[in-house]
Amino acid sequence: MYYLRRIKPAVPGTSPVQGRAHEKETDMNVSVSPSKALKIEQLHPSIGAVLGGVDAKRPLDQATVDFVRQALLDYKVVFLRGQHLSVEQQNRFGQYFGDLLDHPINIGGTYPDIDWLEAQGHRTRAENWHSDLAFLETPALGTILSLTEQPPVGGDTLFADLEAAYNGLSQPVRDLVDGLTVLHDAENFSDWAWGPNVDATRRAAILNFSARKVEHPLVKLHPETGRKTLFAARGFARKIKGLSDEESDGILSLLAAHVTKAEYVVRFKWQPGDIAFWDNRATLHRLSNDYGDAPRKLQRILISQFGT
Numbered sequence: 335m336y337y338l339r340r341i342k343p344a345v346p347g348t349s350p351v352q353g354r355a356h357e358k359e360t361d362m363n364v365s366v367s368p369s370k371a372l373k374i375e376q377l378h379p380s381i382g383a384v385l386g387g388v389d390a391k392r393p394l395d396q397a398t399v400d401f402v403r404q405a406l407l408d409y410k411v412v413f414l415r416g417q418h419l420s421v422e423q424q425n426r427f428g429q430y431f432g433d434l435l436d437h438p439i440n441i442g443g444t445y446p447d448i449d450w451l452e453a454q455g456h457r458t459r460a461e462n463w464h465s466d467l468a469f470l471e472t473p474a475l476g477t478i479l480s481l482t483e484q485p486p487v488g489g490d491t492l493f494a495d496l497e498a499a500y501n502g503l504s505q506p507v508r509d510l511v512d513g514l515t516v517l518h519d520a521e522n523f524s525d526w527a528w529g530p531n532v533d534a535t536r537r538a539a540i541l542n543f544s545a546r547k548v549e550h551p552l553v554k555l556h557p558e559t560g561r562k563t564l565f566a567a568r569g570f571a572r573k574i575k576g577l578s579d580e581e582s583d584g585i586l587s588l589l590a591a592h593v594t595k596a597e598y599v600v601r602f603k604w605q606p607g608d609i610a611f612w613d614n615r616a617t618l619h620r621l622s623n624d625y626g627d628a629p630r631k632l633q634r635i636l637i638s639q640f641g642t
């Protein structure tokens with residue numbers, strides 16, 4: 335299908351890493367790789383870490399790719415400070431971790447999703463908790479975002495840990511949600527279909543993805559870690575299959591509030607040139623829409639699932 339156009343990896347297939355590529359140190363939550371160059375600074379006990387010693391502007395060796403890949407599995411979202419990546423450098427960095435995936439609604443736009451993100455305007459900033467492309471059968475494995483222009487203050491991005499959220503449920507609620515299936519769609523984009531600069535092809539894509547329902551288990555097994563995640567991605571989740579509207583709304587609201595409790599959330603304050611790389615299978619994210627009319631520009635790529 336058109337939206338699965340892929341760009342061939344520049345680097346022959348990297349595979350999921352077995353075991354940890356770094357050794358933990360006990361002091362100050364800082365880990366140092368065997369080479370003493372690669373570092374991990376945790377921002378939260380279970381989600382979010384700043385990686386040091388990775389220069390994403392340059393080609394990476396396998397040990398560095400393995401290190402980033404393992405850190406992504408361990409911390410679910412990783413940040414690299416001060417990278418200032420060009421579009422080409424960001425694409426090359428992304429291709430170490432999988433094929434690049436076009437945004438299905440950004441057809442006809444430039445690549446990566448610069449136009450799309452700028453075009454969102456004020457009404458449709460990504461301020462609802464979501465997992466990217468959850469309205470597809472096979473959503474994006476990961477997203478790599480650079481902030482190329484920052485507001486003077488505000489515009490943080492928040493990430494929620496879906497594994498910790500599942501583990502934090504009481505047993506009776508786990509028993510309830512374990513077998514449920516959720517229908518997802520892209521209705522959130524539908525207002526945008528009628529905005530300026532949306533041609534007929536893009537409008538048709540938006541309306542198509544808004545209308546079709548895609549099923550995901552509410553409790554998903556992470557395909558690489560095998561751990562359970564509470565995939566309560568309210569942004570695209572429309573209804574729990576087989577429940578009444580009232581039951582579905584009540585349960586989805588309860589879970590949405592649970593998943594985004596402060597205990598499961600890390601808040602990232604951007605600095606110039608930073609990049610964030612997150613695992614959409616283990617996290618939700620949202621923008622803090624608090625910067626008014628100040629400029630904020632993003633450069634983003636999406637990474638597809640292995641083997642799809």
Ligand SMILES: O=C(O)CCC(=O)C(=O)O
Nearest residue numbers: 460466479491620621634
């Ligand atoms: O604007 C942000 O910080 C988040 C944007 C977003 O949701 C995304 O890039 O997928």
Ligand SMILES: [Fe+2]
Nearest residue numbers: 460464466619
């Ligand atoms: Fe997003």
